[in-house]
Amino acid sequence: MSDTSIKGDIRAALSNENLRGALGRFADDYLESRQAAYRNKDFNDLRDKIAEIKSRAAGRMEELAERFAAEAARRGAKVFRAETAGQARDYILNLARERGVKTIVKSKSMASEEIHLNRYLAEAGMEVVETDLGEWIIQLCGQRPSHMVLPAIHMTRGQVAGIFSRETGEELPPEISRLVKVARENLRQKFLKAELGISGANIAVAETGTLVMVTNEGNGRLTTTLPPLHVAVVGLEKLVERFIDAVPILEALPRSATSQQLTSYVTMLTGPAPAVDASGSPVQKEMHIVLLNNGRTEMQSDPVFKEALQCIRCASCLNVCPVFQLVGGHVFGYVYTGSIGSVLTAFFNGLENAAEIQSLCLGCQRCKDFCPAKINLPRLINDLRTRIAQQSGLSLPQRLFLKKVLTNRSLFHGLLRAAAVGQKPFVKEGTVRHLPFFLAGQASVRNLPALAEEPLRNWFNRYAAREAEEKAGKGAAREADKRDSKQENNQETRKESKPQSKVESTTENKAGDAAEGAAYRAKTEKEAGRKTGSKARPRAGLFAGCLTDFIYPEIGISMVKVLESTGFEVVFPRGQTCCGYPARQLGAPEVMAEVARQNLAVFEDAGADYILTPCPTCTHALKNIYPELSAGDPALQARAAAMAGKVCDFAELVYRQIKDGTAPGLRLKALNKKVTYHDSCHLKRSLGITLEPRELLKTAGAKLVEMPYADRCCGFGGSYFLKYPELSAQILDQKLDCIRKTGAGLVAVECPGCLMQLRKGLKERGEKAVEARFLAEILADQL
Amino acid sequence: MAVPDLEVAKPGWEAGALYDTFKTNAGIVSARVDRAADNTEAALKIKEIILQTGAKKVVAAPSPLVDSLLPDDLWAAGTGPALHRKDLRRHAPDAGVGISAFDLAIVETGTLVQDATNLDCRLVSTLPPVHVALVPTDRIVPTLQDALELYGRDPDGLPPYLAFISGPSRTADIERVLTIGVHGPSELYIIFIDRPGGETV
Numbered sequence: 001m002s003d004t005s006i007k008g009d010i011r012a013a014l015s016n017e018n019l020r021g022a023l024g025r026f027a028d029d030y031l032e033s034r035q036a037a038y039r040n041k042d043f044n045d046l047r048d049k050i051a052e053i054k055s056r057a058a059g060r061m062e063e064l065a066e067r068f069a070a071e072a073a074r075r076g077a078k079v080f081r082a083e084t085a086g087q088a089r090d091y092i093l094n095l096a097r098e099r100g101v102k103t104i105v106k107s108k109s110m111a112s113e114e115i116h117l118n119r120y121l122a123e124a125g126m127e128v129v130e131t132d133l134g135e136w137i138i139q140l141c142g143q144r145p146s147h148m149v150l151p152a153i154h155m156t157r158g159q160v161a162g163i164f165s166r167e168t169g170e171e172l173p174p175e176i177s178r179l180v181k182v183a184r185e186n187l188r189q190k191f192l193k194a195e196l197g198i199s200g201a202n203i204a205v206a207e208t209g210t211l212v213m214v215t216n217e218g219n220g221r222l223t224t225t226l227p228p229l230h231v232a233v234v235g236l237e238k239l240v241e242r243f244i245d246a247v248p249i250l251e252a253l254p255r256s257a258t259s260q261q262l263t264s265y266v267t268m269l270t271g272p273a274p275a276v277d278a279s280g281s282p283v284q285k286e287m288h289i290v291l292l293n294n295g296r297t298e299m300q301s302d303p304v305f306k307e308a309l310q311c312i313r314c315a316s317c318l319n320v321c322p323v324f325q326l327v328g329g330h331v332f333g334y335v336y337t338g339s340i341g342s343v344l345t346a347f348f349n350g351l352e353n354a355a356e357i358q359s360l361c362l363g364c365q366r367c368k369d370f371c372p373a374k375i376n377l378p379r380l381i382n383d384l385r386t387r388i389a390q391q392s393g394l395s396l397p398q399r400l401f402l403k404k405v406l407t408n409r410s411l412f413h414g415l416l417r418a419a420a421v422g423q424k425p426f427v428k429e430g431t432v433r434h435l436p437f438f439l440a441g442q443a444s445v446r447n448l449p450a451l452a453e454e455p456l457r458n459w460f461n462r463y464a465a466r467e468a469e470e471k472a473g474k475g476a477a478r479e480a481d482k483r484d485s486k487q488e489n490n491q492e493t494r495k496e497s498k499p500q501s502k503v504e505s506t507t508e509n510k511a512g513d514a515a516e517g518a519a520y521r522a523k524t525e526k527e528a529g530r531k532t533g534s535k536a537r538p539r540a541g542l543f544a545g546c547l548t549d550f551i552y553p554e555i556g557i558s559m560v561k562v563l564e565s566t567g568f569e570v571v572f573p574r575g576q577t578c579c580g581y582p583a584r585q586l587g588a589p590e591v592m593a594e595v596a597r598q599n600l601a602v603f604e605d606a607g608a609d610y611i612l613t614p615c616p617t618c619t620h621a622l623k624n625i626y627p628e629l630s631a632g633d634p635a636l637q638a639r640a641a642a643m644a645g646k647v648c649d650f651a652e653l654v655y656r657q658i659k660d661g662t663a664p665g666l667r668l669k670a671l672n673k674k675v676t677y678h679d680s681c682h683l684k685r686s687l688g689i690t691l692e693p694r695e696l697l698k699t700a701g702a703k704l705v706e707m708p709y710a711d712r713c714c715g716f717g718g719s720y721f722l723k724y725p726e727l728s729a730q731i732l733d734q735k736l737d738c739i740r741k742t743g744a745g746l747v748a749v750e751c752p753g754c755l756m757q758l759r760k761g762l763k764e765r766g767e768k769a770v771e772a773r774f775l776a777e778i779l780a781d782q783l
Numbered sequence: 784m785a786v787p788d789l790e791v792a793k794p795g796w797e798a799g800a801l802y803d804t805f806k807t808n809a810g811i812v813s814a815r816v817d818r819a820a821d822n823t824e825a826a827l828k829i830k831e832i833i834l835q836t837g838a839k840k841v842v843a844a845p846s847p848l849v850d851s852l853l854p855d856d857l858w859a860a861g862t863g864p865a866l867h868r869k870d871l872r873r874h875a876p877d878a879g880v881g882i883s884a885f886d887l888a889i890v891e892t893g894t895l896v897q898d899a900t901n902l903d904c905r906l907v908s909t910l911p912p913v914h915v916a917l918v919p920t921d922r923i924v925p926t927l928q929d930a931l932e933l934y935g936r937d938p939d940g941l942p943p944y945l946a947f948i949s950g951p952s953r954t955a956d957i958e959r960v961l962t963i964g965v966h967g968p969s970e971l972y973i974i975f976i977d978r979p980g981g982e983t984v
Contacts (some may be wrong), residue, residue, distance in 0.1 A: 026959060040891070075943065133965055134956035152956055160957050180954060180962045187966065192876060208938045218909055218952035218967025225905045226942075243935040247928050258955070262892040262927065264812070264967070266947035273900045273944035402914040 004357045006331065007724075013327035019146075019154040020326065023463070026153065027325040031709075033259035034316070035369075043372070049248040051374035054310035057206075057240045058663075061300050061309070064206040064239040064704070065291055071209030075271025077287040085115035085294050092117065092198070092231055093124055095288060099229055101126060101195040105187075107215065107223040108132040109200025109235040110148065110313060111292050114335050114348050117198070129190045140167055146329040148315040148337055149257050154328050193278060197223035197230045201269075201413045202253065202312070204238040204291075210270040211289065212246055214253055216263045218773050224267065230276040231288045236296040237309040240780040241655055249312055250689060252372035256314035271488050295347035304383050308343045310373035315340075317367035317377055322713045322731045323360050332360050339367050339377045346384055355388050362720050363585070364713035376619070382584070389587020402583050408616040409577035409598060416451065416550050443743060448760060449551050456544050456553035460572040463560070537569040540653070541608025541646075543599070543622060545615035546578050546751035555614045555752060558780035559650055563612070565783055566657050566666055575602035579613075579621040585718055592621075593629045600626065600639055603646075611647045614776065616683035616751050623647040624686060649683065651750055651775055655692040658699065668782040670701030675778070676744040677704065678735070678758065679711035680751035693775050694752050700782050703744040716757035732761040750775045791887065791922050791933065801890050801923040802975060812950030813963055814971045818920065820905070821978045824960065826852050829915055832972050833864060836913050838879020841866045848884040848917055848979055871906045881907030882886030884916045885948075886964065887933070888975070890924045894949040898942040904945065914968040916948070920975040933976035 013019060056066055069079040082088035096104065104126055106112065118128045118139070130139040134151035141163050145151030152160070161174040164182050172182060199220060203212035203633065211232055213220045224230050238248065246268075254260040273283035300306050318324045318338035329337030334353050336344040339361055346354035358381050365378040394402065405412050540563050548555045560570045576599055580592030599622070603611055613619050623644045630636040658666060675697055683689045690711075697704050715721060715731030735758070739747050747770060749755050758772035806816040819825035829852065833841055841864050843849050850868075853916050857866055867874040875881060883904050887896035895916050899905045908914050924930050934941060952967030 022958065029959075132956070132964065133954045137956070148797060150956060150959065153959065155957070157957055157960075176957045176960050177961055179957060180965055184965055188876070191966075208941050210941060217954050217965040219965070221905060221909050221946070222966055225902070225909060243938055243941070244931055247931050260949075261808075261812075262894055262947070262949045264949050264951065264953050266894075266949075268941070268947075269943065270945070271943045272942045273942075274902045276872045276902060278872075280870055356832070371857040 006360075007435075009331045010327055010724065010726055011329045014730060016154070016158075018156050022153050022156075023325045023328055026150075027319060028709075030259065032318045034256065034319075035696040037259040037261060041255065043252075046248050046252050047374045050252055050312065050372055051310055052249065053240055053245045054237075054312070054373055055307070057245075058237065058300055058306055058309035060241070061236050061239060063296065064241060065236055066202055067206040067523060068209055068239055069195045069289075069291065071206065072271065072289055075209050077458050078207065078287050079289045079291060081291050081293070083293045085292075088115050088233065088290050088292050088294070089117055089120045090445070091290060091633055092233075092288075092295040095231065096121065096126060096196055097124070098780045099195060099286075101229070103127045103129070103190060103194045104196045104198055104222050105129050105191050105194040105219075105227065106135075106198045107200070107213070107220040108151075108338065109198065109233055111200050111235045112198060113145070114235075115292070115294065117233070117235070118378075127190075128296055129187065129194070130186050131191070131223060133180065133217060136183060136187065137163060137166060142165075142333075144330060144767040146333075146337070147318060148313060148329070148341070150315075153331070155418050157310075166407050168430075191219075191222045191226050193231060194227045197225075197227040199223050199230065199232050200234050201238055201464045203240055203249055204234050204245050204289075205241075205246060206239055207242045208270055210243065210268050212216055212250070212299075213265075213267040214263050215265045215267070216258070216260075218265060220267055221265055224269060225275075228277055228283045229288075231274070231290060232269075233290045233292060235292050236300075239313065253312050253314050255368070256312075256316045256372045258585050261734060263526045266681040268283070278604045285673070286424060295349075299347045305343065305347065305380060307375050308340065308347075308380055310375050310571065311340050311344070312373050314372055316372065320370050322364060322366070322734075323362055324713070326727055326730050327360075333357060335481075339381060340375070342383060343377070351388060351391060354384065355392070356389065358384050359723065360727075362681075362713055362715070362717040364681040364717065365683070366713065368685060372693045385585065386587045386589055394587060399588075402586065402588045406578055406580070406583055407598075409575065409595075412577060413455075413457075416546075416626070417455070430479075449756060451550050452553050456549045456556040457572060457574060459553055459557060460542075460560070461574075482732070528539050535568055538609045539607065539614050540568040540570050540610045541603055541606045542570055542572045543579070543603070543611055543613040543618055543647075544572070545574055545613050545618040545752065547756065548614045552614075552752050552755065552774070555776055558774065558776040559612065559614055561780045562654060562666070562776055563650075563782060568610075571606050571608060573602045573608075575605070579618040581617050581621045581625070582718060584625070589629065592625070596621075596626045596629050596640070597636070600636075600643055603643055604639065608646060610653055610654060611643065612650050612748070613647075614650060614774065616649065616680050616687060616689075617753065619647055619649055620682045620686035649687055649689045649692070649750070651685075651692040651696050652689055654779075655695055666696075666699060666779065666783075668779065669776070671697075671782055672701055673703065673746055674705055674742070675702035675746045675748055676707045676739055676742040677748045678707070678714065678739070678754060680749060680754045681711075681713050683750055684711050689750075693748065696712055696775065696779060697748055700779055702746075702748075702778075705744050707738040707742045707744075707747075709738055714754045714757045714761075716753040718753065721757065728757075729761075732757055736761050736765060736767070741769075745769055745771065746778070747772045748775050748778055749773075791924060793929075796923075796925065798923060798977075799919050801925065803892060804921060805888055805890045805923055807893075808890060811952065812893050813844075813953075813983045814893060814973050816973045816975070818975045818977065820976075822976065822980070824850050825917065825974050825976045825979075826834040826857070828974055829853070830857065830863075832913070832915055833880050833950065834873060836879050836970075838911075838913065840874065841880045841882065842871050842875045842878040842907045842911060843868050844871070844884070844901060844907045845964065846884040847902075848906075848919070848976075849882060851980060852917065853882065871903045875906040875910040878907075878911040880913045880915060882915045882917070883907050883909040885916050886922060887930055888918050888923045888973070889925075889927055889930050889947075890923060892949055894927070895929075895949050895950070896930055897946045899944045899946040900942045905946070908946070908948065909967050912968055913970045913972070914951075915972045916974075918973065918975050919979045920977045921923050923975075928952040 137152040146154040157174040165172045201211040202214045254263045272285040272287035333341040334345040342357040580595035582589035626640040630640045714735045715728040721728035885895040885897045952970045954965045
């Protein structure tokens, strides 16, 4: 799919009211009904069991496949190991030809869709009938399923009535019960005459050679009962070792997929059961099981992607995905849809088919919370993104920027400062194009803030100098620190005057690398000295992140004020640069690793007890990704882990200080305002922070009103809002509606990206009664 | 097919309490649950259901329980619908009611379990619009896990076709509106029998 065609598809999907209405309503209902279905089960316990069972099975896939084949064969089934889609298709076609098959009934099978079986059999002159109601609708109108569990969710009863009227030659009213009856009557005739039934399976038990099918309509039972010949197409990932392993899967799959305790039918097939032909004479039932590889062993041998084999195809990752809710599986998917779809497509249908699909992922991580197989889908998609970027390559400007500019802090910041000056005549339009988030190369998006006249780092310099004057004489070591940073500041000013001259200065970086070790040793000694000396206040090192440093310095300033009043000493290590996360998102993890090394050295020098950043993505990067990136270098990893141990969220730290009584409590004027809180994706799902910001708001006297779906993404998603502005805007729109429902005049956030997005949306709506502010700002105002 | 020789009872499982909860849970998935003291009462209830549906033709999958409940002269000649126990591939497609016996009932999910290896069991429970399921009251287990543990004890003895049924056939494929009765029955009646094997009608 080309870039322009996917954008066209997005526009078409967004203007399809039926689709959006159906998907939107489903998304809302799903959360509630799913929760009700799990009321008597411990979801986390269940997903632990499934992850264990499926990962164990995936680890021994070949062994279990052999065992399954032997057991099923011992019970009379014929098992065919198909390495490729082509082999599977040929085997089934030849079998059907040999048996003189004319009509085939199928119950829903993703594996058969994956190998495009229907088209192949139909081209050979056979009548292939999908008997699952949704699949039949889709087949009759020549479409693709838009959802893995609900294939026709994008269609209305009126459209279905039209399709069925054409099929039956009878004018049918748009009444669902009538339409279902028509399907029953028409498909019943097909069942009764079919010579071959094709099904899939949800579980394949190696121990007993059993296939387990989970269905609701009864078509699965008919498919496996009436025709004397049955072919089951089963992907290798369906294997589990023991019969009893089916239990947690059967407990989770219906609850997660359709919010049922159990589906109407669960069918367990262990070898062929007796059959009769259409005239009623007993015949030898034939059962053929096609065990399909088609990329699965490749997935299994991949240290990262083998996790995707744990999937039980419940589609919860689709149901909770903000993007899927807008566009459905026709845009966000190939055969397999949504976030898991992009990963499966890469292995089953080729990386080229997955490239566009994965780019639709916002990175909000919501799917991770809902996966009953505990698959870390956001991580898999991230890795997929990297691989696609490595295969297809970054664009030249992207590569230049990431490798030459982002890894050279003074050059990067110099360019930013130059841009801040250069933007002046255009500030009214308010565009930012130069932060690493904005590298997608798109035209400007309206209603964005301008670069700040004075970045946080410069403000902090003045602030620190003033503080130093006030406390002159108290602690010579600290003074030395200040002089260090001033020197660096002067140096930087010099660089800023001629940014172009540094574009090729890679030698400077190498020198920097060499100096790193020495700086680390010097710092350790210095820190040791500081620790033995009088230590009045805990020291918080501020890692600003690009958005706060260069666009929203007031956030950082507010953090400093609140932290100081809670008894912290705040430092701003000047050598800090971008956390590198955007580079990883663009598929250049090596660039992130490079800036990680730089930031690590800088913060080791700062001797902070805590490291705070206003940006949850930066926090996630420093805390979780840096240690991962340095795997393979034990010394570096130990340093990254030491740093990660100090990294925490602002609200987390302040709340803890107040609660523990380890620092003077915040004395705040009562806010007396209705406030609602928006959970940022990374803050909630990468860092698990949900309680602390809310408690702090209450401490400030806010009347906290929860908005519906507070943890649903605002649509910012880093560069996403530039890459897919229409999608981002729609997701934002939903968020603003939720905010509005609370009647709150203030929405608090703890992420500068969310802040930018919400402010943009409020401005575009002309919403004057609601203001979006950063938590630290709200608190600082009440000091 | 006969009820497999599974030892169901465990200490602490009390049939009466299990039945009550089963009834609630199966009701949630639209099954209608009733209980008969013995075969005589069960047969009366079955006749009532058949009359209610107005079925002209009834099919029953032979099993010791079904056979003991439904004699050939269930109705005096010409006074009731035809009852077929043979040649079901021919009779089931246009029968109004299908009757079969089940091996287990699962409280947690309101589910019935049947060794459906015998083709007749499947024909009478898939093709007619009404399905009447008979279960001895002492064959109720609390959870799906309990049921699978019973069958899993003897992996070699697993029946070729093991069926789990929870309520009637259903779909939500058009506009996500729940609609009962697609390819399988639209009505499922479950009759528990406290003392099966007693007197027949």
